[in-house]
Amino acid sequence: MKTIKKLFVSFIVFAIVGIAVTAILQDRIFFSVFVGLQVGIFAGLMTFLYLKWKSRAVVSKIDTAFDNIVDFLQNEVSLRFGKNKIEKDYQQDLEGKLSVLTERYGYDIKYESVKGKHRVDFIINGNIGIEMKVHRGGNRVNKELYNQISNYAPYCNKLIGLVVNETNNDTEILRMQIKDELKGQHAINANDYEIIVLDVKKRSY
Structure with missing residues (x-):
């Protein structure tokens, strides 16, 4: 919808400019309107194609980053169980590990970032x-x-739910239970979020 609005605005602007310029140069209103409209249509079409290309490039960049982050969390991150650990302790552990993404890809990472009325962990x-x-x-x-x-979907293109599993519950079963429940929400497409469960089972010493 935003792209269509931009296309319409660009069409009007370029049409007016085309009419004005040709009116000055040719001093013929009919001719200037005819040429101006063609200029507007052409400029509007070019703007539309540019915006479409730019939109695809941005989406592709976000998708790539999302895939890199998911792969990193699934295959390179491990968190240690702590008897007295609370959620914030695990968050701080993760914050240190996420710095690898900055070193590797140059990603900008913010901890406890405010989005609208909400505070997203990362x-x-x-x-x-x-x-x-x-x-x-x-x-x-x-x-x-x-x-x-x-709640976060309006503010983020992609979302990752990272679950630290302190129980002996099977991680994949837990992950699928959460994903099944999320099917009931309509705020974000299923392709735009992922659930990752990290196992930190309690150990007997």
Whole structure:
């Protein structure tokens, strides 16, 4: 819709400019209107094609960053269980590990970034959010992620729910349970969010 509005505005602007210029040069109103409209149509079309190309380039860049972040979290990040650890402790552990993404790709990472009325745990490049939750049993995490992903969707192109699993529950089963519940929300497309469960099972010493 925004692209269509920009196309319409550019058409009007370039048409007026075309009419004015040709009127001055040719001193013929009919001729200037005819040529001006053609100039407007051509300029509007070129603007539309440029905006479409630019939009695809931006989307492609976001998709690439999202894939890189998901791959990094799934394959390179591990968090250690702590008997007295709270969610914020795990967030701080993750903050240190995310610095690798800055070194590797130059990503801009902000901790506890404010978006609208909400505070997202991490925002990467201004458009990809990471929300962390600690699972200690029950379905509290499922409900909280459902609400937060729905609330954050208007402010982020992509979202990642990162669940720290302190229980002996199977990580993949837990992940699918959360994803199944998220199917009920309509704020963000299923292709634009991911759920990752990191296992930090309690150990007996």
